[in-house]
Amino acid sequence: MRILVVDDEKNIRESLKILLEQDGFTVDSAENAFSAQRFIENNEYDAGIFDLKMPGMSGLELLAWLQTQEQPFPVTMISAFGQVNDAVDALKIGAVDYIVKPFDPEILLDKLLALKENLLVSEDMQEGMQEGMNTLGDEYFNGSSKAMILLQKRLLRVASTNATVLITGASGVGKEVTARTLHQNSAQKDAPFIPVNIGGVPENLIESELFGYEKGAFTGADKQKKGLIEQASGGSLFLDEIGEMPLSLQVKMLRVLQEKKFRRLGGLEEIDITARIITATNRRLEEMVKEGLFREDLYYRLNIARLEIPSLRERMDDLPRLTGFLIEKLNQKMDLNLQGLSDKAWEILKTHDFPGNIRELENILERSMIFCEGNELQDTDIDLQAPVSTMTALESGKAGRTLKEMEKESIIQALRRWEGNRSRAAKELGISRRTIINKIQEFNLDKAE
CATH class of the missing domain: 3.40.50.2300 (Response regulator)
Known part of the structure; x- marks a missing residue:
């Protein structure tokens, strides 16, 4: 400086x-x-x-x-x-x-050091905006923090192989972005990348979605249909929320990984699998195995090459660049031309712990940009809304209410905010669609939708 x-x-x-x-x-x-x-x-x-x-x-x-x-x-x-x-x-x-x-010279020195920090933040943010301008996708996977540099090295090493990959990390850290980055750096980059959210597909449809079916396999199967495994041939199949896969289907997925073959529903022909299987979860599969909710043999087949995505709290050095990247992406999406954040706005943002990770950061920026009247976000534009969750309700200390009651209230409020949309309400609460459906039945909330 x-x-x-x-x-x-x-x-x-x-x-x-x-x-x-x-x-x-x-x-x-x-x-x-x-x-x-x-x-x-x-x-x-x-x-x-x-x-x-x-x-x-x-x-x-x-x-x-x-x-x-x-x-x-x-x-x-x-x-x-x-x-x-x-x-x-x-x-x-x-x-x-x-x-x-x-x-006191030390006071002046402190001011200059703070100025130096703001200068570095501004430079990182501008670099992020430039990346956002030059990048076609939502590839905010890159970062310069130690945690991300290590992850990038591991990812490139894994990408050069055809190993099955398990991506773990909290909700909102960018697991699908990581899976896409892995695919784009692999030998299969020119072949399809097929993502599917296991928790977002009804249990009675997930098998036919993955494996496909022959004509006449069941009522309504009036023609042959290729499943997602087959559609991903030569490329990558990304199974998000793998922890939500029903036990009955886990047996068939184990055979897919062991023998690299499968059959369509109602079919006799053995079809070879040429797609790389990439899975992701925000749940602790090891604990699910102990509880009998996930097959141990399938877990070991999936956990060949593991990529642990750090939370945003663990990579706060990347916050300026990520912020700049997302501002530029949102500029393009919203037809705006914001140039960054004021120092006061940055002070608010950098002290937040981001329980919702990158997804929450993007949500905060988009909400703030809607109401911004100048060419940079001000502290008055930043609205750090607390996430709605059972834990938040528990911490609020409302006397006389059980955990079940607070859980029920959180689900009711989320469903009302999203006008009964179960998928969006589940995403806000940080749970799977299947979990919220089970909770709706448990609490008899069909009328609350």
């Missing part, structure tokens, strides 16, 4: 230069505003420290001149005790802050 110090007092000028260089800043110093103009015209700076009162041209006049240049930079003003009104005027012109003499 390169800083320009402008002060007519030599001892202050030289002391600041020594202090800042010790902390890794690159510093140029000028003894008057005219000299500072020459420095600015011939160099690029990230920040400036200007004395307010100097002979010939004041710091206030230098600041005003700076605002007319092609690349103005943030400036902190130094003022004497009786010059506070002038310092306030400097803030109106464009200064980011001011300090009053005599001052």
Whole structure:
């Protein structure tokens, strides 16, 4: 970070230069505003420290001149005790802050370090927006945090093989994005990528959807239909929410993985499988195996190559780039031209823990952009709505209510918000469609839809 110090007092000028260089800043110093103009015209700076009162041209006049240049930079003003009104005027012109003499150098250093952090955030956000402008898909999988660099290395290693892959991680971390990235970096990239959400398909249809059927296999099967496994031939079949697969179907999926063959419903012909199987879940399959809800032999067949997606809380270093990427994607979707976030808006965003991960971040940004009136999001635009969940209801401390009652109320409210749409209500609550259907029956909520 390169800083320009402008002060007519030599001892202050030289002391600041020594202090800042010790902390890794690159510093140029000028003894008057005219000299500072020459420095600015011939160099690029990230920040400036200007004395307010100097002979010939004041710091206030230098600041005003700076605002007319092609690349103005943030400036902190130094003022004497009786010059506070002038310092306030400097803030109106464009200064980011001011300090009053005599001052503690550590205070100035803290301000510059905060400015440096904001500068790095802005650069990362702009890089993210550029990526969003140049990328066709929703590939916000990339990141520069240690967790994501490790994941990227593992993903590329796995992509070069034809191994079965299990992707795990909390809801909203980008498991399908990861699966698509895996496919696009594999030898099968030019073949189909077929995604299916196991939890979103009714239990009585999932088998025919996956395996297909022959004409006459059941009532209404008036012609042959290829299943998703067959449609993914030569490419990748992505089975999301694999933990929701019925036990009866798990037996057949085990045979698919073991023998690489299957039959359509009502058929006798053995069909070879050439698709890579990629599965994903936000549930702990190991616990489901112990509880008898998931077959142990199938678990081991699926868990050949495992990719654990970190939560957004575990990769907050990627937040600026992800934010920029999503803002640009939403700009294109909503026909807007927002340029980013204000510092105050960023302060709100960076302190949030994002229980809903990237999906929640995208939701917050889209909601905020709808009501934004300027060219960047302000703190007043950011609305961090708490997710509706059983745990949230439990933590609210409503006396006299059981966990079941709070769970029932959460489901009722979600169904009302989505006008009875079970899939959307389930997604908001972080559960599968099948789970919410079971809960609707358990609580007799058909009328609440």
